Amino acid sequence: METALRERRRVQTAREIHVAAMELCQELGLEAVTTEAISSRAGISLRTFFNYFPNKEAAIVNRPPEFPREAVRVFTEGGGTLLEDMRGLLIAQFIQIDANRKLGRLFQALLRDNPGLQSAHEASMRGLIAELKAILATRLDPDTDHLADILAVVVVCAIKKGLESWILDEDRSLSESIDEILADLKQLGLVLR
Template structure:
């Protein structure tokens, strides 16, 4: 199968994955998370439970699917082309990559809100959400390692990815709660704000936030 066919198959997979997530979240909202089963979700999507498990290991993971679920290959390629640099610059480029991804493919605020709310009400959903963020961290750390000098202390890519994911998590959560602010239908400003706070937090001698 050529690359065109691959592209189509990938797109269909992504659409199915997205639909499972949307249905799982809606059913959890309507019936309460504990009453929802993989069978209910599968029936509503029109797939078998077996197919469901090709996409997600559990109903928890279907519910917490969170952007940036997948990074655009173009953005990743551009990031890696940036080449080895000071860790600080790599971190700046990585947060820029994540923010561009969020801008290209913005999540729905109500959806993110519901996911965080479910996570706070059901410990297994909370655990799945944290695992999801952590899986993103590991993927990002591998991407960062690809770009950096092979001699770099291997802890550095992990910490760069952790700080970037902290900014995304914190910014997304804040955005999802800030229902009073209807001006912004994108989490981008919130994630940028978290990046600024983090930079000022660790930079010596800058202004404080008190």
């Protein structure tokens, strides 16, 4: 267990920086936040901040949670249609966000109020898109597998939309939002015919 503990500590530190960054952004607005202030609140040196994140935007945005391995396995082996099986994948993903609903809500608010976060957000989404692309590729026929990346973009875009409406609305249930996303995708299929 050499790495396991250190790894956990690193994750913990990254999280503390992330939370400090988000709080400061909420209090002062993105422009007024400095890496210095973030480091100070997180209880680390400025230099250490840059060991964890390349800039303040990245610290605020952090990374979206990965798709859970188990859900990915079920999806790749899944027996339903693509969209049906996607439902399980999305639920597994959303559950992780739901677990930190408070931070999630805060982040969505920051994103809405600070346009300067968009680029960093999209950068972090690229990772998710790449992941999803690989997952989708396992389910696509040889004649449609070149669509994997564009399909991944579509789904992640839909997820973003779903998150926006879900996380800002207290009364919205998880499955409600997901079914809305899937309905949108199905409808998109019709429009593109």
